[in-house]
Amino acid sequence: MGAIERPAFSSEDRKRIYEYVERHGTVKRHKLREIVELPTSEFETHLDALTADGYLREDDGTLQLALEFGAIETYEENGFEFTIRPARQRDFEGLVETIRDVTAEETYVVAETIAEELLYENAVNRHNTVKSRMFFVATVAGDVVGWTHLDLPQVEQVRGTAQQTVGVKETHRGHGIGGKLLARGIEWAEANGYRKVYNSIPVVNDGALEFLTMHGWDTEAIRRNHYTIDGEHVDEVMMAYEI
Incomplete structure (x- = not known):
């Protein structure tokens, strides 16, 4: 399915x-x-x-x-090896830990919300008549160190767009894991008929905005004072990638 x-x-x-x-x-x-x-x-x-x-x-x-998300792929760079594969329920704890590790270092409100949804629902992947949620994970020696997530609405009018999040533990950055995860999510979306993916980032998260821009994403809109972070109103930058 x-x-x-x-x-x-x-x-x-x-x-x-x-x-x-x-x-x-x-x-x-x-x-x-x-x-x-x-x-x-x-x-x-x-x-x-x-x-x-x-x-x-x-x-x-x-x-x-039994959702069909694609193959397992292994990459090696200068002796460093990592694998990107579809997430399964057994990845639950490692996935939540990884998301919280990333959001503890940088402001990524959507990812924080995803972690809370995981904990509340106690389920990695969801698929019903309202929406579908899926993850790919990056692993090193079997441990989850990064993720990309796609939120896939089932309502007909918005089924052409998907929300994507991506993150890698700080201790495992610098090896191209984030770029591979981002590309894997986009490739899956394209293969399944989606025309656009988007990602919403607080304007104070310079690293994430730079990362997405470097990988061909564009600023689609800015929502003024959308977040309240450390007592300050902060804009949300809505980034998009046209497939």
């Missing part, structure tokens, strides 16, 4: 099973069976269909969304 496809189900029971997994990130097969309160044969039939249709996947008895 692609993240731009609106979920559709042939029965309410099948929808109920999918929505529970979608809201909770992962769930053990036997626990899900107890929660949905269906006869075993019906439960197995619905679950097999959801798996066959690409809505859910199962790893060692644990169910999660």
Whole structure:
């Protein structure tokens, strides 16, 4: 199942099973069976269909969304190796830690909001009839050190645009990780028919604004006094990349 496809189900029971997994990130097969309160044969039939249709996947008895985000890619620069891949639920703690590491060093309000959403929902990827959220992560020796996130609205009028965030831990900068993450998100958006991605940055975050500008992003709009940071009103710079 692609993240731009609106979920559709042939029965309410099948929808109920999918929505529970979608809201909770992962769930053990036997626990899900107890929660949905269906006869075993019906439960197995619905679950097999959801798996066959690409809505859910199962790893060692644990169910999660089966969104198709792309391949795993490994890069090496002067002996430094990192991997960029689709994020999974098992990346939850490392992802939140990485976002908070970045936002502790620089003002990135949208990323802070994403971290809070992750903690509130306890789910990395979301995909329902209202919106879809996906992440790619950068890892070094298996540890998450960077991310890029795409927020993908399902409402028809705005389905051509996506919000993107990106960040790398300060200890792992200088190796091109941020540029690769940014490009990976844009490449995915282009391959899936999006015409524009945007990123909203406080004007005081000079590093992020310079980074996006260097990678071909343009200032689309400025919202005056949009944030209150350290008691001061601060403008928001809305950056965009036309695909």
